[in-house]
Amino acid sequence: QVQLVESGGGLVQAGGSLRLSCAASGRTFSRYLMGWFRQTPGKEREFVAAIGWSGGSTYADSVKGRCTISRDNAKNTVYLQIDSLKPEDTAVYYCAADPAVIRPAMSNGYHYWGQGTQVTVSA
Numbered sequence: 001q002v003q004l005v006e007s008g009g010g011l012v013q014a015g016g017s018l019r020l021s022c023a024a025s026g027r028t029f030s031r032y033l034m035g036w037f038r039q040t041p042g043k044e045r046e047f048v049a050a051i052g053w054s055g056g057s058t059y060a061d062s063v064k065g066r067c068t069i070s071r072d073n074a075k076n077t078v079y080l081q082i083d084s085l086k087p088e089d090t091a092v093y094y095c096a097a098d099p100a101v102i103r104p105a106m107s108n109g110y111h112y113w114g115q116g117t118q119v120t121v122s123a
Contacts, residue, residue: 002026002112004095009117012085016121020080022095022114030073033101035110036080038091038119045094049080050104058104063089085121092116 008020022034035050049069051057057069068081078095096110103109 002029002032002097004097004112004114006093006095006114006117009093009119011120011122013122014085014087016085017081017083018085018119020082020093020095020117020119022078022080024076024078024095024097026076028099029076029097032097032099033104034069034071034078035096035098035101035104035107036069036078037094037096037107038089039094039116040091045107046091047105047107048093050101051078052104060105082119085119087121087123090119090121092118 003025005023033052036048037045038048039045047060049059051069051071066084071078094116095114097112098110101109
């Protein structure tokens with residue numbers, strides 16, 4: 001069982017930056033693929049970024065060049081740095097984990113989810 005707790009969300013002006021954190025419980029964190037997704041009311045959960053156990057990463061086109069996902073296995077934590085924030089980045093951001101995800105961009109491949117952290121970007 002893995003428990004995930006996100007933090008770092010908040011209200012920021014367009015053009016600003018945020019670093020989201022996701023703290024995971026469990027001794028096998030380093031073996032999990034970690035993903036970040038986001039969701040706005042009435043819309044499907046959207047893939048943002050994912051990082052494998054070895055550090056390989058992938059990003060959604062909508063955030064490529066503005067986001068950096070990283071992980072610290074010693075701290076059981078994954079991070080999402082978002083720069084040049086836009087109002088359309090406003091969403092609840094969720095952290096997800098799974099030991100064996102075939103398609104990291106697909107939310108239904110992840111077994112474990114956090115409660116989410118709200119990011120609001122003002123124009």
